[in-house]
Amino acid sequence: xxxxxxxxxxxxxxxxAPVVDGVSLDVADGEFLAILGPSGCGKTTLLRLVAGFExxxxxxxxxxxxxxxxxxxxxxxxxxxxxxxxxxxxxWPHMSVGENVGYPLRTRGIKGAEYxxxxxxxxxxxxxxxxxxxxxxxxxxxxxxxxxxxRCLAMSPDLVLLDEPLANLDVHLKASLLDExxxxxxxxxxxxxxxxxxxxxAMALADRIAVMAxxxxxxLAAPQTLYRSPATEFVAQFIGMGxxxxxxxxxxxxxxxxxxIGDHRAVVRAASGQTEGRARLCLRPxxxxxxxxGLPARCRxxxxxxxxxxxxxxxxxxxxxxxxxxxxxGAVPEPGAAVRLQITDGWVIPGAR
Numbered sequence: 001x002x003x004x005x006x007x008x009x010x011x012x013x014x015x016x017a018p019v020v021d022g023v024s025l026d027v028a029d030g031e032f033l034a035i036l037g038p039s040g041c042g043k044t045t046l047l048r049l050v051a052g053f054e055x056x057x058x059x060x061x062x063x064x065x066x067x068x069x070x071x072x073x074x075x076x077x078x079x080x081x082x083x084x085x086x087x088x089x090x091x092w093p094h095m096s097v098g099e100n101v102g103y104p105l106r107t108r109g110i111k112g113a114e115y116x117x118x119x120x121x122x123x124x125x126x127x128x129x130x131x132x133x134x135x136x137x138x139x140x141x142x143x144x145x146x147x148x149x150x151r152c153l154a155m156s157p158d159l160v161l162l163d164e165p166l167a168n169l170d171v172h173l174k175a176s177l178l179d180e181x182x183x184x185x186x187x188x189x190x191x192x193x194x195x196x197x198x199x200x201x202a203m204a205l206a207d208r209i210a211v212m213a214x215x216x217x218x219x220l221a222a223p224q225t226l227y228r229s230p231a232t233e234f235v236a237q238f239i240g241m242g243x244x245x246x247x248x249x250x251x252x253x254x255x256x257x258x259x260x261i262g263d264h265r266a267v268v269r270a271a272s273g274q275t276e277g278r279a280r281l282c283l284r285p286x287x288x289x290x291x292x293x294g295l296p297a298r299c300r301x302x303x304x305x306x307x308x309x310x311x312x313x314x315x316x317x318x319x320x321x322x323x324x325x326x327x328x329x330g331a332v333p334e335p336g337a338a339v340r341l342q343i344t345d346g347w348v349i350p351g352a353r
Contacts, residue, residue: 002064002158003029003191004050009059011045019045021215022059027193029064032185034194034202037212038238043195046212047161050193051084052077063158078107083157083190087164089144091136097123097147098132104155122154123147125187126180142173149184162194166201178204199239203227211235227284229269233352236282243323245315247281249274249348257348262317264295268346280352283343285310288325290333291342297323299333313339 004027011020020042027033035043048054050061052068052075060070063082068075083104084090091100102119110118123129126146136144145165152160162181166174182205185192196202202209203223210220211234219231230236236244247259249270257270259281268281296316302309309332313323325341333339 002066003027003031004159004193005060005062006046006050007060007062009046009049009061010057011042011049011054012057018057018215020049023212023215023217024059025210025217025220027191030189030191032192032194032205032207034196034206034209035212036196036199036202036209038197041212042215043197043212044163047163047193047195050159051082051161052080081155081158083152083155083160085145085148085152085160085162085165087167089136089148091144091147091151093136095135096132097128097134097136097139100136100147101151101154104151108155118154122150125153126150126184140173141169142177145169145177146180149180153184153188156188157190160188160190160192162192164196165194166196166198174201181205211238213238229271229347230282231350233280233282233349236280236347236349240284241324242282242284243321244349244352245281245283245318245321245323247279247348249276249279251276252348259346259348261295261315261343264343266295266343266346268343268348270348271350274348274350278353280349282347282349283323284345285324285326287343287345288313288323288341289344290325290327290331291340294340294342297339297341299335299337299339301335302327302332313341315341 006023006025008022008024009020010018010022012018035046037043049056055074056069061068067073068080098119101122102115105115105118126149128146166177194205208220208222209226211218213234219226219235227240233244236242245261247261250258250260252270252274255272256267257274258267297313300312300314302311309327311325311327
């Protein structure tokens with residue numbers, strides 16, 4: 001397997017602003033990296049640059065120690081030895097399951113007993129042994145996705161690219177295939193680049209996540225770091241229902257800060273070197289509890305989520321800042337009710353004012 005290095009990769013279409021703007025990534029051999037972001041952020045174009053379907057306007061792409069793209073060099077997709085699993089599965093309807101899985105083997109001249117053995121092994125690895133002769137149209141969505149995985153497994157790629165592979169599946173099937181991806185990775189040790197707009201998928205699978213917005217990487221970190229210590233206001237709000245409010249840092253030291261939100265004081269986490277003054281504070285739903293004394297707020301609405309309620313709130317003086325908290329049945333404020341909040345944790349967003 002091979003790692004992936006993107007060095008200031010940029011893609012422009014005509015005179016418009018870059019769709020991918022100076023992105024640098026170093027994906028280690030065997031690492032599972034997710035590219036996470038909203039629609040239109042540039043993540044699929046980034047995948048197409050890695051796969052070889054697009055040429056970079058600037059920057060370079062390396063697979064291991066092999067340069068495959070820069071402003072003057074372009075190695076075509078079929079010569080990059082990259083496996084791709086698409087959202088639409090991209091199975092040929094006129095071919096059987098076995099023929100679909102074996103297609104990359106045939107293009108490499110593998111035939112006869114070796115061909116049959118590798119196809120059978122790939123199908124067995126994804127739990128689809130014995131269906132070689134069936135057509136894709138006769139399979140469920142989950143089975144088709146596993147055929148696409150088996151085809152990828154059969155070609156033993158240096159890098160596996162997954163483009164929104166679970167976007168068209170229901171919740172139960174998605175959970176099953178999340179397990180399948182983890183098993184696939186354990187079996188192959190492949191370096192994997194996973195494109196998604198669904199943070200639950202990225203959090204469940206990836207070693208690290210690169211959060212994209214407007215063609216750039218906002219933050220690259222482990223899932224736990226993104227959630228607990230977002231580097232920007234965008235990441236704070238995009239990941240995990242984070243609410244962002246205005247605050248003043250009164251003092252900061254040793255990774256903690258005393259902040260003021262209006263007349264309320266709280267002690268929260270902060271980056272090393274955090275300075276005093278105006279700041280933006282990320283508050284997660286689990287950071288807030290109802291209390292007799294605390295930050296004054298008002299309930300906007302509450303939604304039942306099975307076992308608990310998700311309560312949406314605004315704090316006094318910052319009506320545009322929406323917070324969310326979790327409440328147990330029997331302790332859910334009515335819409336419009338004035339409440340008080342105790343802040344049990346929080347994070348001062350570095351550099352945000």
